[in-house]
Amino acid sequence: MTQNRLVRAAVAGSGALYAGFLVFYVGDWGGQDLRSFVIDASYVPLAVLATLLAVRIVRLPGLDPRTRRAWRFIAAAFACKLAGQTSWLIEDAVLHRDAYPAVADYLFFAFVPIMLPGLLLLPGASRGRADRVKHALDSLIVGASAFMMLWYLVLSPILEQRGIPASALFFSAGIPIGDLVLVLALAVLLLRRSTGADTSVRLLAVAVATLVVGDTSYAYIQLHDGFVSGMWSDLMWFTCAYLLVLAAHRRYREAVQDPAATHARRTGTNWLPYGAIALAYALLGTLAGKLGLFPLGGMIIGAILLTSLVVARQMYALRENRELAVTDGLTGLANRTLVTERLAQLTAQPVREGKHAAVLLIDLDRFKPINDAYGHEAGDAVLCAVAAALRSVIRAGDTAGRLGGDEFAVILQNLPDAAVAERIAQRLVDALRTPVIFGEHVLGVEASIGVALRGPDAADAEVLLQHADTAMYAAKRSGRARYQVYTPELDPRARDTELRRAVAAGEMVVHFQPAVSLTDGSVKAVEALVRWNHPERGLLMPGEFIDFAEETGAVVPLGEWVLRDACRQVAGWHATIPGADRVRLSVNLSPKQVVQPGLVDIIRGILDETGFAAGKLILELTEGVVLEPDAQTVARLEELRDLGISIAVDDFGTGYSALSYLRRLPVNILKIDRSFVTGIADDPEARTVAEAIVRLGMAFRMSVVAEGIETAEQARVLADMGCGYGQGYHFYRPLDGAVAAEALRALSPR
Incomplete structure (x- = not known):
């Protein structure tokens, strides 16, 4: 416990250091020597803390093997960056060497090949072959856009330079190429939507993105005017260092809170490749204006418009396909897939006092005799009538779905108290007693409902469904056409x-x-x-x-x-x-x-x-x-x-x-x-x-x-x-x- 307090204090101190750095940087205080020493020295404690936090994750018991391997590489990359920061402090602020590349540049350059397997090894959601191909194409779109930016800003000017030493040329070109590889890994990581430690992965991704921006500006400045500490690349690098600290600290907290935590698979649209396309077109437009290519401007605008329309059409089709994929064809309610997703989203949220949620499982009583006596059309009419009854009772924001056959589920969120779930369950019991008119026949239908309230002992989706199922069968044993709230006494095993x-x-x-x-x-x-x-x-x-x-x-x-x-x-x-x-x-x-x-x-x-x-x-x-x-x-x-x-x-x-x-x-x-x-x-x-x-x-x-x-x-x-x-x-x-x-x-x- 004392160790955790020390770590939290160190992370808070790193935030104070970052705030102080921003004030010092924006204030432009002191001469160049003082600025170089303060800025270069400020990197070291952040690099030390990030490395120690990453090692702490690697040594954490209960971590899955793939995550542990990934963070071993990440910790090694942090250590390499620490060595580079220390070397740069000595070379730039103490010895005042202006050689390029410096020893620190070699260490910074080694950061990329060590960090790369760490990013790629981070666990992601299990995907089918079609998903893997789609995500590979999306990653290449992002990489192609990044290549256009790097080519225009760095690579092309490098190749036009004459008389540059081979080592300087190697580093000037190698840094953006290495960053391009990191961008590709970053795209793969984000498009894959990691199933675990989502917040920490996002922090890590933003840190790598700021590093790429800083490296690109560094290579550009080094080629043209020569880099000195205090330029805006330092702001990007320092932001990266602080984000690495936050990412490592957040990942440890996630693992300690729930080592097996997995977030629900996100099925929404990922805007990363579309953002990359927009960035590439923006570069084309800027270049056209700069080089006087406005005779081609109409074609560029037309290409942008056509691409936007194609993207919009694709987005609409994706939305339509998504609705078809998660909707029950007969009743129009959510199907099992969407119910499972909504339940996973509910259980991914922490249990909070004063915030209540419940799952209701509904099974129709004596539905099979209706199918057998009057045919499946009569059964379908009953199911549609049940769907209408569910819609009439549940609130906006709740989810009603058909799991299959004559079994339905309702997910109730943001309830003011647990008693509301019981009142809704009773209203459903009453609503489902309404007879269904089918031709000349009046079909009676009733339902047994099991209610499972979310709480500390039922925070998991699978446990909630088991509790609701147990309660539902208890309602059937008690005489049917009623609801039953789950209690531990109903658990067959208990x-x-x-x-x-x-x-x-x-x-x-x-x-x-x-x-x-x-x-x-x-x-x-x-x-x-x-x-x-x-x-x-x-x-x-x-x-x-x-x-x-x-x-x-x-x-x-x-x-x-x-x-x-x-x-x-x-x-x-x-x-x-x-x-x-x-x-x-x-x-x-x-x-x-x-x-x-x-x-x-x-x-x-x-x-x-x-x-x-x-x-x-x-x-x-x-x-x-x-x-x-x-x-x-x-x-x-x-x-x-x-x-x-x-x-x-x-x-x-x-x-x-x-x-x-x-x-x-x-x-x-x-x-x-x-x-x-x-x-x-x-x-x-x-x-x-x-x-x-x-x-x-x-x-x-x-x-x-x-x-x-x-x-x-x-x-x-x-x-x-x-x-x-x-x-x-x-x-x-x-x-x-x-x-x-x-x-x-x-x-x-x-």
Whole structure:
């Protein structure tokens, strides 16, 4: 931290030095010797600081290899410039030598070939072959324009000189030629639009540009009048030195703030080649006036006009192509490409307090049935209506786009507070409920919307989209046609980790609901029901976590734990409570557990571990598991039956019931869903259906258990039908282990 403060102080000091240099230079203070010494000496601290900052970047941990190689060359070029500045200070201000070329000139000349690979190695955006060819042509345009300027100002006058020493001629011509190469590298760098450290690259480019101007003027002055310190080339060189300091400091800050930062690829027009063409034409016009070529002036003006029209036409075509490339052809909204670009631009900005942004992912509910029933034209009409609804709700400056199919996205920027995103999401939900008229049909369409708010933990584009997607699927699970704001609790990975941790940490508890005989009221079995004793949210019912556990697979370790704990507790009752050994244990088996290849071995191991008798265990399967079982599932269930374990079908009648599986599978208990029990006391139709299910179970020689019995009349009616067992609040609510044990002890014979 102290080192960073020293560096910031040094950079601030370099700015003060630059300001002082400008005052001294413009004020024209002192005689020539004083001016030479002050100006020459002022370069050295800037060169030292720039070199140290560049070395600091090279030594920075975590820098990508290509950037590190580039800055090694740049640091070496800075060091070469430092050596040249020091040599020039001694030769010009101390020894007063006027030899040309001086030793410093050789060092300055070496700056170009060392700096060149550094500029070319700086990372750029990944481009296709067509882009590379286009950028090469643009770079050559810039180079050709620069060559015209250098030829007119320096090279042509050099070649016209007579009697110049070979070394002087070499340096006078070599400096502009080297600068021309730097201009080409600079053009390549800018046209490539580097994906990283954009500000530092721009500072570096401007520094190189001022160096080229300074070198060109130096070569020109040296040929005609002879150069002395204090001429305006010094102003360009000193500006270059200060910009090099800023570029190196900025690059380090960018790397420290985010070593992997990448800016969004810019797709706008790059004006650099067009500016170079304009500069070349300006030179032609000046030359025509100077040499008296105005008979050709009309042709030059015409050429400039024609080129301008071609450029304007190209710019319009590029704009039109750009709009076509980023617009969804059906809805006219932004397509996935533009949405991705806008999202990248949003996330490239720093997260600031008081500035809010959000991403909304919108998925239409039950869109496929519309396509299937009415055809794709109806589906297209719905999509266009959705686009119109989005436009009517979002604000100017926000982005609405179609990602594909029936999935849309909205990017909200510059929100005054996070609640605005929720209000917009609710307005979208309401707007999308509007029916769509298609011919003679009225098509209903609704949408589920996931809202992800940008913040310190969701500043990245990919993370924002993941959060919005997670929230959107949570909205669908919650009943569709609504919006859901992302919270960490919705994250499948985080929730899965939390659920598995809860199992390992002992936060799960088993409650037991007794099932009784409808003839004498005696307890015949207890059903194990899991609860989550959450440390923050309290006791959670299965509805709050079982479905999610099924989705993620966490239900497998959870189901094993429930079976083990329930067997352990009930085995203890059997051993300590008189008469309790007649009570059987019923445990639900999830669909994911049923398809486990090692299911039988797992259950056998749990029974051996807890000492629970297999003949006292009932495994309950949902109807969906056994509706169309494969051969392996049937084999596993038969193997469990052979161990003495009973198999029950839970919630019978709520799925797509088929009588065939009752014959194919080793099922010996049928549990009637509570929906068939409600109303049987006073609804003849409900009573008839319930009786049919009871008779069906009896026909297959199964024990029938009715769930959800809440009144004595319901229990009496079921008993009259022949239903043997019942379970519900009329008899017992789910009880924790200790209370259930006390209830059994109270019923045991004295």
